[in-house]
Amino acid sequence: MSHKILKVHPNDNVLVALADLLAGEAIAYDSVALSLIEDIPAKHKIAQQDMAPGEEIIMYGTLVGKAVELIPAGARISTENVKHQASAFSGKTKTLEWQAPDVSKWTDKTFMGYHREDGQVGTANYWLVIPLVFCENRNVNIIKQAFLEELGFGRQDLYKSYVQQMVALYQEGKLDEIEQLPLQGYSSNAQKRLFDNIDGIKFLTHEGGCGGIRQDSDALCALLAGYIHNPNVAGATVLSLGCQNAQTYILEEKLRALNPNFSKPLIVLEQQQEGTEQELLSRAIKQTFLGLVEANKEERQPAPLSKLVIGLECGGSDGFSGISANPTVGQASDLVVALGGKSILSEFPELCGVEQELINRCVDEKAAERFAHLMRAYAHAAEAVGSGFDMNPSPGNIKDGLITDAIKSAGAAKKGGTSPVVDVLDYTEYVTKPGLTLLCTPGNDVESTTAMAGSGANIILFTTGLGTPTGNPVTPVIKVSSNTKLAQRMPDIIDVDTGPVIAGEKTIEEMGAEMLDFIIEVASGNIKTKAQQLDQDDFIPWKRGISL
The missing domain is CATH 3.40.50 (Rossmann fold)
Structure with a gap:
C-alpha cells in the first residue's frame, strides 16, 4: 500500500487518496503516472484515466457509479460529476468455495459469560x-x-455539578470567573x-x-x-x-x-x-x-467462543471505512464463524450494488431468493414514497468521500467478511444458525443496532470514520475507528483504532486477530466499552414504513 494512494481492487478505475494531495502533485500507480489537476482531500477518489459521460465507475471491483460529464485523469470524482449506479442482480450464478481462516490460536479459548437455561450465553447480565x-x-x-x-x-452528574458551580459564582458576583471555570471529571457510579x-x-x-x-x-x-x-x-x-x-x-x-x-x-x-x-x-x-x-x-462461567453472536454495524462512515475498519470487522466475523459462532450483517439499504455477491455466498436457493425478495421489496417501498437507496449517503458521508450509495455499500459489505451466508431473516426474526446471517434492517445506525440486539446479538462491532456515540441498552457495542485522527480526537467513544491499516503498519489479518482478542475481553466483562461507560443506551424500534 502506497503511503499516499491506494487501488482497492485490480479492476478499479479510481484511486483512493490516503492523505491530502495537492493540485499539480505527481502520483504513480500500476506504472501509470498522473498529475493531479485539483486538490484531492484524503479519503476521496481520483480518476485513474479520462472518463467520458456515461462511463462506469468501478471500485472494490464492482460498479459504484456513472460519470455524468467528462472527468479528466487526475480529477476528483464527486457528486457533481458522478451519479449513483449499481449492478443488477438475479439468482445464484456461482457456488462459493470458502477458505476459513486459521483459528488454531483460539480453539481452546473461552469467555466468561452468563449461561441461560435455553443454551444461550450472555456477555452481560x-x-x-x-x-x-x-x-x-x-x-x-x-x-x-x-x-x-x-x-x-x-452516575454522578458532571454537568449538573458544573451548573451548580456557575450558580454559586453568579450569586457571589463573580461572573468573570465563569468563563475560566474548568469542567471536572466524575466517577462512573454514585455509590457501590x-x-x-x-x-x-x-x-x-x-x-x-x-x-x-x-x-x-x-x-x-x-x-x-x-x-x-x-x-x-x-x-x-x-x-x-x-x-x-x-x-x-x-x-x-x-x-x-x-x-x-x-x-x-x-x-x-x-x-x-x-x-x-x-x-x-x-x-x-x-x-x-x-x-x-x-x-x-447468576455468575459468569467459562463458555466456548462458539457462543458469541456478533452484530456488524457501521455509522458515520468515511472514505476509509471500507478499507480499514470494515474489512477488520469482516475478518473478526470470519474468525467467529470459523469457531462455530454466529454473525449478523444488517443495514439492507447499504448492501445496494453488492446483492449478487451476497446471493452467490448464500448456502442455498431459499436464502438467496429471500434476500433478493427483501431487497427488492425494500427498494420499491422507498421509491413509492419518493425516495430510494441512492439517497442514502448522509452529508457527512459525502463530505468524507462516500459520494454514492453503491460506493458506501461496497465498503459497508466488507463488515460481513467472506464466509457463506447461512440464513436470511426479516426484521425481528431471531438468529439461530451458526455462521453469517443477513438481517433486514434500515441503514439508520440506532434502528439497526436496536434490531440486531433484538435478534440475539450479544456483542456488536460498530465501525465509524466520522465519530458516533451510538450504544445499546443490553448489548456491548465496540466502537471501531477507520482512522487514527478520529481515535485521537474522540477517545471517549472509540475502543479500537484501525488507522494502522491505512498507515501500512498492520494488515487486516493482524487487526482482525486483535479485534477478536478484544471481543473476548469485553464478552468476559473485563473491559467496559466506551458506550457502556457513557451509559449510551440507544433504542429506536423500526416502524415498518421507510427509514433509510
Missing part, C-alpha cells in the same frame, strides 16, 4: 423495564429514578453497586405500541420479546396500560415462539387493572427488586 406503549413511559422513568442511585447504578452480578437495569422507553398500524405494534412486541430472550438479559418488568394495540398476550405469544420453555423471570403489570398509579408503581418496584435478587445469583 441486565434486567429490563419495558413499556408496551408510550403511555407508560412516565411510569418507567419513575421506576428508573427510584432504582438507579439507590442500587448503585447511577448493591448487586455485584448485575450489570445494570435498562429502561427501554419508546413512542410506539398504539396509534399506528397493527403491524407496527406486532413488530414492536416481537422486538421486545427478542430483547427479553437475548442472553444478556436476566429478566424483565413489563408495564401495560391495557387498551393499546400492543397487548400483553401478543408479547407472550412472541416469547413462546422464540422459546416454548421460556423460564426467565417476567413481571407483567397492567395499569388499568392495578388501579392507582401508586399501586401500580409500588407493586412494580417491589417485584422488580425481588427479581433482581434472583438475577444476582
Whole structure:
C-alpha cells in the first residue's frame, strides 16, 4: 500500500487518496503516472484515466457509479460529476468455495459469560423495564429514578455539578470567573453497586405500541420479546396500560415462539387493572427488586467462543471505512464463524450494488431468493414514497468521500467478511444458525443496532470514520475507528483504532486477530466499552414504513 494512494481492487478505475494531495502533485500507480489537476482531500477518489459521460465507475471491483460529464485523469470524482449506479442482480450464478481462516490460536479459548437455561450465553447480565406503549413511559422513568442511585447504578452528574458551580459564582458576583471555570471529571457510579452480578437495569422507553398500524405494534412486541430472550438479559418488568394495540398476550405469544420453555423471570403489570398509579408503581418496584435478587445469583462461567453472536454495524462512515475498519470487522466475523459462532450483517439499504455477491455466498436457493425478495421489496417501498437507496449517503458521508450509495455499500459489505451466508431473516426474526446471517434492517445506525440486539446479538462491532456515540441498552457495542485522527480526537467513544491499516503498519489479518482478542475481553466483562461507560443506551424500534 502506497503511503499516499491506494487501488482497492485490480479492476478499479479510481484511486483512493490516503492523505491530502495537492493540485499539480505527481502520483504513480500500476506504472501509470498522473498529475493531479485539483486538490484531492484524503479519503476521496481520483480518476485513474479520462472518463467520458456515461462511463462506469468501478471500485472494490464492482460498479459504484456513472460519470455524468467528462472527468479528466487526475480529477476528483464527486457528486457533481458522478451519479449513483449499481449492478443488477438475479439468482445464484456461482457456488462459493470458502477458505476459513486459521483459528488454531483460539480453539481452546473461552469467555466468561452468563449461561441461560435455553443454551444461550450472555456477555452481560441486565434486567429490563419495558413499556408496551408510550403511555407508560412516565411510569418507567419513575421506576428508573427510584432504582438507579439507590442500587448503585447511577452516575454522578458532571454537568449538573458544573451548573451548580456557575450558580454559586453568579450569586457571589463573580461572573468573570465563569468563563475560566474548568469542567471536572466524575466517577462512573454514585455509590457501590448493591448487586455485584448485575450489570445494570435498562429502561427501554419508546413512542410506539398504539396509534399506528397493527403491524407496527406486532413488530414492536416481537422486538421486545427478542430483547427479553437475548442472553444478556436476566429478566424483565413489563408495564401495560391495557387498551393499546400492543397487548400483553401478543408479547407472550412472541416469547413462546422464540422459546416454548421460556423460564426467565417476567413481571407483567397492567395499569388499568392495578388501579392507582401508586399501586401500580409500588407493586412494580417491589417485584422488580425481588427479581433482581434472583438475577444476582447468576455468575459468569467459562463458555466456548462458539457462543458469541456478533452484530456488524457501521455509522458515520468515511472514505476509509471500507478499507480499514470494515474489512477488520469482516475478518473478526470470519474468525467467529470459523469457531462455530454466529454473525449478523444488517443495514439492507447499504448492501445496494453488492446483492449478487451476497446471493452467490448464500448456502442455498431459499436464502438467496429471500434476500433478493427483501431487497427488492425494500427498494420499491422507498421509491413509492419518493425516495430510494441512492439517497442514502448522509452529508457527512459525502463530505468524507462516500459520494454514492453503491460506493458506501461496497465498503459497508466488507463488515460481513467472506464466509457463506447461512440464513436470511426479516426484521425481528431471531438468529439461530451458526455462521453469517443477513438481517433486514434500515441503514439508520440506532434502528439497526436496536434490531440486531433484538435478534440475539450479544456483542456488536460498530465501525465509524466520522465519530458516533451510538450504544445499546443490553448489548456491548465496540466502537471501531477507520482512522487514527478520529481515535485521537474522540477517545471517549472509540475502543479500537484501525488507522494502522491505512498507515501500512498492520494488515487486516493482524487487526482482525486483535479485534477478536478484544471481543473476548469485553464478552468476559473485563473491559467496559466506551458506550457502556457513557451509559449510551440507544433504542429506536423500526416502524415498518421507510427509514433509510
